[in-house]
């Protein structure tokens with residue numbers, strides 16, 4: 001375990017930080033790029049996640065999001081918020097029901113597209129809300145660059161950088177805005193139980209009120225303490241599958257432990273609907289036989305959420321539904 005993972009009081013582990021300040025997708029190499037890449041790979045090995053220090057989204061922009069823009073969004077009446085529907089996939093539009101706590105959450109698909117953001121904005125505010133559109137779109141563009149830097153670094157480290165362009169092209173980026181109330185179960189204080197995300201990468205931005213916890217490989221739960229300029233980058237199941245199991249998705253949960261509502265802005269990327277997602281041949285060999293069958297993301301997500309919450313919901317759905325050794329069949 002790296003020394004940098006210990007908090008200063010020594011009582012809590014911290015997930016490792018990786019400094020992206022000054023790095024850019026347009027020059028994917030050089031001393032500080034390579035140093036960041038090494039730290040990132042070592043963090044992924046132990047935690048499936050890391051803290052990215054990334055100042056393209058300034059603290060002022062975060063403050064505007066969390067104190068200016070989000071309160072306005074969440075206070076809209078439910079009749080308006082349900083306009084944020086997404087028919088293609090479960091849980092990909094407005095969600096307001098949680099068995100664990102009061103909860104309200106909206107999502108913009110393809111958020112680095114100004115057109116998509118404006119479409120969402122005009123559903124919520126028919127008279128327009130340029131402050132919202134600009135804040136959401138700008139942050140989505142900036143975090144998309146962070147996500148693509150992470151993808152590029154991971155591919156470089158696995159010696160498959162030649163697949164970067166086609167992989168980046170196969171992804172769609174989105175953002176979700178969520179508001180979590182005080183959990184009903186005050187013993188566990190759990191708002192979202194332990195899971196890995198089905199997508200490629202998740203980038204969590206929390207501000208002032210924390211709640212995200214990630215599980216280290218040894219099983220220990222680590223609470224993510226938000227810091228200035230930090231974003232938590234978590235690897236999802238799709239990346240685990242694409243890496244043929246060389247990388248492991250981050251297991252995480254959400255606990256609101258205080259008495260304040262907690263908001264988050266969660267950016268993510270996932271394979272586009274039509275892509276048959278699979279590990280590249282270079283990552284499959286005698287020592288690393290194919291671990292996951294090629295699959296289309298929507299098929300996997302529908303299957304996964306159709307059993308979510310049921311007693312027979314598998315502990316490791318990726319393995320169960322698309323694992324070569326899986327028990328259940330995705331067909």
Ligand SMILES: O=C(O)CCC(=O)C(=O)O
Pocket residue numbers: 178192197204206212252253254264266
């Ligand atoms: O809101 C967050 O911080 C993360 C929530 C989460 O884990 C999820 O939506 O999958």
Ligand SMILES: [Fe+2]
Pocket residue numbers: 195196197252
């Ligand atoms: Fe999650």
